[in-house]
Amino acid sequence: MKIRNIKITVLSIAAAMMTTLGVQAQSHVELSYQTALPLGELSDAVGNFSGRGVGLEYQYLVDDELAIGLKLGWNVFQDVGPDNGLYETESNGAALTIRGKRYHYVNAIPIMANVTYYFGTDDLDIRPLFSLGVGGMVIEERVDIGLFTSTERNFHFGLSPKIGVDIPAGSVSLVPSVTYNFAPPSKDSITYQYIGFNLGIKF
């Protein structure tokens, strides 16, 4: 599935959630703008801070403190190499050197089941929260050098704990949060991990 299609799918699911579920008292939908700081091997590959991310979370309130649900996300990391960078590789027993400007993109798409615990009581204006997402993460890495393109897509196990604060603001809540996203290697890939800094609107 191409990234553009995934984006359309995420947005479609958001619209479907609102259409079919409505914003009912026992359920919420949180939409968030996400930035991310790559860590470890991901930082080595694409070290730049990412300002491109979006998240969508559906929560069903089991009681006043506990919610279960699903969450989707999409974070894009990128790194642009020097104008005349040297890259060496091998193919069919031949040694290749490639000189050029390299564009390296990593798309991380978490798809997880989620449990959220709200601290305090509903009477409090501001409620800290902790949540844990467990599921999978689709990672697509693309490297472009000139017209060379190499794309690799893998599905990883994924884990995503999150801390945040629920701040009521009229009919919605603002939810600033920090997430740690972790995806261990799949096949020969690296370990992907990054910290997300998110600002959500909860409906």
Add this chain to the structure above:
Amino acid sequence: MFGVGLTVVTLLASRYPDSPVFVDELDIVVTIRPDVSLKGYNDYFMPDTVIYIGDRGDELSLIDERRILSLVNDNLQSYGWQKEADPEENGSDVLVFVTVLNNSQSGVIWWDWWGWWPGWGYPCYPGYPGYPGWGGGAVYSYEVGTILIEMIDPAQSADGDNESYLFLWEAAMNGLIQGSNVETRYTDGINQAFDDSPYLAR
């Protein structure tokens, strides 16, 4: 309200990362070295003209052609290769071709043995193969205007029928005769290809 939020978040997140803007940001120089020893190869013969493949008509001027051939000669000789002055009489260890691809090609970076391209009709010296065709695996699509420099061993035929030859080295400079600053770009590209291939030194 949700629709507004969705729109805002989408706009914030939708600016896709930087991509190439100028044609020279797509310039690449590729060198390919098959797992073949170059020991014992010392002299070369190179046709005195650039070969064009395709019918786009974006040909180089004669001045540019001569500059390119001169650059290749200079780089080979700086690595200690000797240009064979009388190939008809003496032959040469290797053949070097400079080619400009004048149409879009799919899968043109090959290594392995080169196959004869029947009907090509390149005016070779007696005893030399015509321009070889391609017969290996495709990994890449070339842009129009790509310059190739190839080196083959004309004495080693893959199948004994003189229709394919041992491929020793290739350099490809993507799309360099397209766009602006053509002379600077092909000069830098050719010099870079040789700089990235120090094993060519004799």
